[in-house]
Amino acid sequence: LSPRPATSKAHERLITKLESIADLSGTAKAALRALPVRIRSFEENADIVRQGDAPSECGLLVEGFVCRYKVLGEGQRQIMSFHIPGDIPDLQSLHLRIMDHSLAALTPTEVAFIPHAAVDRITQANPEIVQVFWRDTLIDAAVFREWLAGVGRRTAHQRVAHLLCEVYVRLLSVGLAEPGAFQLPVTQAELADGLGLSSVHVNRVLQDLRRDGLISYRGRYVVIGDWEQLKAAGDFDVGYLHLKDGGTRWT
Amino acid sequence: LSPRPATSKAHERLITKLESIADLSGTAKAALRALPVRIRSFEENADIVRQGDAPSECGLLVEGFVCRYKVLGEGQRQIMSFHIPGDIPDLQSLHLRIMDHSLAALTPTEVAFIPHAAVDRITQANPEIVQVFWRDTLIDAAVFREWLAGVGRRTAHQRVAHLLCEVYVRLLSVGLAEPGAFQLPVTQAELADGLGLSSVHVNRVLQDLRRDGLISYRGRYVVIGDWEQLKAAGDFDVGYLHLKDGGTRWT
DNA sequence: CGTGTTATTGACCAACATCAAACTTAGTGG
DNA sequence: CCACTAAGTTTGATGTTGGTCAATAACACG
Numbered sequence: 001l002s003p004r005p006a007t008s009k010a011h012e013r014l015i016t017k018l019e020s021i022a023d024l025s026g027t028a029k030a031a032l033r034a035l036p037v038r039i040r041s042f043e044e045n046a047d048i049v050r051q052g053d054a055p056s057e058c059g060l061l062v063e064g065f066v067c068r069y070k071v072l073g074e075g076q077r078q079i080m081s082f083h084i085p086g087d088i089p090d091l092q093s094l095h096l097r098i099m100d101h102s103l104a105a106l107t108p109t110e111v112a113f114i115p116h117a118a119v120d121r122i123t124q125a126n127p128e129i130v131q132v133f134w135r136d137t138l139i140d141a142a143v144f145r146e147w148l149a150g151v152g153r154r155t156a157h158q159r160v161a162h163l164l165c166e167v168y169v170r171l172l173s174v175g176l177a178e179p180g181a182f183q184l185p186v187t188q189a190e191l192a193d194g195l196g197l198s199s200v201h202v203n204r205v206l207q208d209l210r211r212d213g214l215i216s217y218r219g220r221y222v223v224i225g226d227w228e229q230l231k232a233a234g235d236f237d238v239g240y241l242h243l244k245d246g247g248t249r250w251t
Numbered sequence: 252l253s254p255r256p257a258t259s260k261a262h263e264r265l266i267t268k269l270e271s272i273a274d275l276s277g278t279a280k281a282a283l284r285a286l287p288v289r290i291r292s293f294e295e296n297a298d299i300v301r302q303g304d305a306p307s308e309c310g311l312l313v314e315g316f317v318c319r320y321k322v323l324g325e326g327q328r329q330i331m332s333f334h335i336p337g338d339i340p341d342l343q344s345l346h347l348r349i350m351d352h353s354l355a356a357l358t359p360t361e362v363a364f365i366p367h368a369a370v371d372r373i374t375q376a377n378p379e380i381v382q383v384f385w386r387d388t389l390i391d392a393a394v395f396r397e398w399l400a401g402v403g404r405r406t407a408h409q410r411v412a413h414l415l416c417e418v419y420v421r422l423l424s425v426g427l428a429e430p431g432a433f434q435l436p437v438t439q440a441e442l443a444d445g446l447g448l449s450s451v452h453v454n455r456v457l458q459d460l461r462r463d464g465l466i467s468y469r470g471r472y473v474v475i476g477d478w479e480q481l482k483a484a485g486d487f488d489v490g491y492l493h494l495k496d497g498g499t500r501w502t
Numbered sequence: 503c504g505t506g507t508t509a510t511t512g513a514c515c516a517a518c519a520t521c522a523a524a525c526t527t528a529g530t531g532g
Numbered sequence: 533c534c535a536c537t538a539a540g541t542t543t544g545a546t547g548t549t550g551g552t553c554a555a556t557a558a559c560a561c562g
Binding site: 131145146 | 490
Binding site for chain 4: 406407448449451452455470
């Protein structure tokens with residue numbers, strides 16, 4: 001579907017993302033732009049990759065929102081991360097052949113698939129690119145750690161506030177949020193699955209945050225009422241996102 | 252302190268560990284054995300690296316038990332992983348300069364520090380080694396995901412059982428557990444901080460597991476009473492550890 | 503033996519889950 | 533433009549897992 005503009009958009013998204021976490025030389029950017037991609041669309045709720053699969057490509061998210069999740073024994077779901085355009089949520093499949101979790105579209109989505117072989121080639125030819133890609137997967141891990149700490153030790157209020165801060169800063173860092181507001185195209189049940197809470201409780205906490213003026217929202221559009229208080233409520237410290245400038249630009 | 256035997260032990264530990272998750276060529280092993288290390292000891296409870304540090308070396312654990320942890324706003328602690336000999340818990344510091352968490356010795360510990368410069372050199376010279384190291388950090392991330400799912404969605408009983416399974420299999424896979432039994436040199440309060448529970452509750456759950464014959468222990472020595480039931484109780488599936496043979500050898 | 507840490511117990515409590523119903527909203531087709 | 537529907541949000545009532553506090557018992561170590 002519309003290969004020309006979509007592919008170049010894919011490449012620009014990727015470069016924007018990588019430049020938010022590291023510096024890229026001209027050569028590196030050129031090499032990245034030469035990466036072959038195959039665009040595919042997914043509808044809301046479709047699985048992009050499934051636990052147990054052994055994919056031979058990585059999916060670069062071009063448009064839409066995506067999550068990683070596991071389904072546990074009793075049929076409960078835990079979402080382990082949300083992803084925004086520019087992310088490659090299954091970059092890890094490059095060296096971990098069997099998926100230990102699934103990837104699903106939370107909105108209608110456009111994904112640019114890049115063959116593992118092409119990624120292998122570009123990384124072997126260009127040590128700078130191994131570094132950024134590796135770094136990107138390490139930042140994923142840092143985010144998992146932060147979530148783990150949150151689910152393990154933070155209250156429901158802190159968790160919700162923290163998540164809002166995280167999504168906002170990440171969107172900002174790739175130019176996908178306006179100052180003070182952003183799209184969060186996710187149901188409260190999905191938030192709950194990411195926060196280790198019930199959707200009922202998420203709803204109540206969101207109401208508290210609105211009542212206290214920290215945020216407001218209509219539909220899936222979130223407006224930040226008081227950034228400082230929201231950060232405080234979420235015990236949020238950007239450090240763990242390892243953005244290029246330490247994230248100072250966004251806080 | 253005793254450089255000769257300690258260093259070679261460090262290298263053997265590393266190689267054993269890496270061979271549990273990937274195949275290594277002779278060249279790769281030779282290169283790894285040439286890695287310069289500086290051995291240091293830490294006492295129980297000492298911090299090895301601290302959140303906010305920008306280490307210039309990676310620590311390869313040679314002897315002892317180590318954990319990664321974060322301290323949150325209200326002074327609560329969340330342990331995010333336990334590490335056993337052969338692990339390089341801060342390998343990530345290679346591409347994530349500022350530590351977003353701390354590393355502490357849970358027992359008297361021996362760590363072999365490897366300068367980042369040396370790791371950079373060995374990886375640039377040997378694509379096989381980038382792959383294993385990268386893979387190792389990806390497996391760390393997979394473990395975080397599994398813990399996240401556990402803390403988010405599993406009951407206390409499941410979490411405790413799951414953790415016991417995990418530690419057991421990981422020790423087995425590097426030859427540090429006998430069949431059916433292993434050392435777990437960790438207090439119940441530390442387990443609690445890893446599981447997102449209170450130490451009181453961990454104690455009660457452990458008693459249940461003993462009463463039901465799934466495990467038994469004296470001091471810090473755990474004996475598995477019924478492996479199948481323990482796995483079932485913990486909803487444990489080795490897949491996420493991404494061991495070389497899929498982990499089938501250990502289950 | 504004493505002393506400090508860790509494990510265990512009991513009583514009580516709170517955060518959050520569950521269940522179920524009502525209300526909104528956005529979309530769809532007539 | 534108006535039912536009609538399905539998804540999502542909100543509310544209330546009630547239940548449970550696991551937390552907190554505090555005291556006691558076991559150890560381990562010098």
